[in-house]
Amino acid sequence: MKTIVIKLGGSILEHLDSTFFHDCQQLLQEGFYPIIVHGGGPMISEHLNKLGIQTRFINGRRYTDQRNLQHVIQSLAGDVNKQLVSRFIAEEISAIGISGIDLQLLKAQPKDPRFGFVGEVVDVHTEVLITLLAAKWIPVIAPLGLDHNGQAYNINADEAASAIADAVGAEKLVMVSDVPGVIIQGEKMDQLTTQQIDHYIQTGEITGGMIPKVQAGTTALQGAISEVVILSGHKKHPLTSQGTGTRLLSKGAGNHVIIS
Numbered sequence: 001m002k003t004i005v006i007k008l009g010g011s012i013l014e015h016l017d018s019t020f021f022h023d024c025q026q027l028l029q030e031g032f033y034p035i036i037v038h039g040g041g042p043m044i045s046e047h048l049n050k051l052g053i054q055t056r057f058i059n060g061r062r063y064t065d066q067r068n069l070q071h072v073i074q075s076l077a078g079d080v081n082k083q084l085v086s087r088f089i090a091e092e093i094s095a096i097g098i099s100g101i102d103l104q105l106l107k108a109q110p111k112d113p114r115f116g117f118v119g120e121v122v123d124v125h126t127e128v129l130i131t132l133l134a135a136k137w138i139p140v141i142a143p144l145g146l147d148h149n150g151q152a153y154n155i156n157a158d159e160a161a162s163a164i165a166d167a168v169g170a171e172k173l174v175m176v177s178d179v180p181g182v183i184i185q186g187e188k189m190d191q192l193t194t195q196q197i198d199h200y201i202q203t204g205e206i207t208g209g210m211i212p213k214v215q216a217g218t219t220a221l222q223g224a225i226s227e228v229v230i231l232s233g234h235k236k237h238p239l240t241s242q243g244t245g246t247r248l249l250s251k252g253a254g255n256h257v258i259i260s
C-alpha cells in the first residue's frame with residue numbers, strides 16, 4: 001500500500017483551497033493513500049487565551065501542564081479535528097477523525113520533563129491506519145499520544161507526522177504550511193541538506209515553528225522516508241504541482257541534482 005503523509009499546519013487549516021482536496025482525490029485515484037496529520041497551534045493558543053491562560057513555548061514546544069492538556073485535547077481532538085473532517089466530507093472525500101489516543105495509535109512517552117505533558121512517539125499502531133485506508137477512509141489524525149498508564153500527551157504535529165510516515169514507510173512526507181518553503185535571506189530554497197539546516201538554525205535564519213518542522217523532516221529522512229517537502233497551502237493544487245516548496249535532502253544527497 002503506497003501512502004503519503006500530509007501534515008497540515010494550524011497556520012494553514014482555515015485557508016485551504018478546495019484544490020487541496022481535489023489533489024487528495026487525485027492521489028487516491030493514482031493509488032496513493034493519503035494520511036492526514038493536523039496541527040492547531042494557533043487554535044490552542046486562542047482557546048487558552050480566551051480562558052485567560054498564558055501559554056509558553058520552549059524550543060518550539062508548548063509547555064503543557066495537566067490543566068492545559070485538557071484544553072489541548074479539546075482543541076485538537078475536538079474543534080480542529082472535527083472541522084477538518086467536516087471539510088473533507090463536504091468535498092465528498094470519506095475521512096475519519098482519530099486522535100493518537102484512540103486505540104493508542106500513537107504510543108508516547110514524556111519528551112523532556114521541562115515541557116510537562118509533551119510526548120514523543122515511541123510506537124505507531126500502524127494496523128489501525130492500514131485498516132482505515134483499506135476501507136478507503138482517509139485518516140485525519142490529531143497529534144496526541146497515550147502511554148501505558150493511560151496518561152495522554154500533547155505531541156508536536158510535525159513530529160507526529162514524521163513518526164507516522166516512518167512507521168508506515170510512506171512514499172513521501174509533505175508538510176503544508178503558510179510559507180512557500182524554507183526562506184533564507186529572502187529567497188525560497190528549492191532544496192536543503194541536513195548540514196545546511198543545522199547551519200541555518202545556528203545562524204538564526206530558521207526559527208520558531210520552522211525548527212521542529214525541519215528537524216522532524218530530517219528525522220524522517222534518517223528513517224524509511226526518501227522524500228520530505230515543505231510547501232505552502234496557499235497555492236492552488238499544492239500536492240500535485242511540480243517543483244514547489246523546499247525539498248529536504250538526506251545526508252550525502254546534497255551534491256546530486258534532483259529532478260522532480
Ligand SMILES: Nc1ncnc2c1ncn2[C@@H]1O[C@H](COP(=O)(O)OP(=O)(O)O)[C@@H](O)[C@H]1O
Pocket residue numbers: 008009010011012039041176177178179181182183184205206207208209210211213
Ligand atoms: N527560514 C524560515 N523560512 C520560512 N518560515 C520560517 C523560517 N523561520 C521561521 N519561520 C516561521 O515558521 C512558520 C511556520 O511554522 P508554524 O507557524 O509552526 O507553521 P505550521 O502551522 O505550518 O506548523 C512560518 O510562518 C514563519 O513565520
Ligand SMILES: CC(=O)N[C@@H](CCC(=O)OP(=O)(O)O)C(=O)O
Pocket residue numbers: 008009010011038039040041042044060061062072118119143154155156157158209
Ligand atoms: C508539544 C506541542 O507544541 N504541541 C503542539 C500541537 C499542535 C501543533 O503542533 O500545531 P502546529 O502544527 O500548528 O504548530 C501545540 O501545543 O501547539
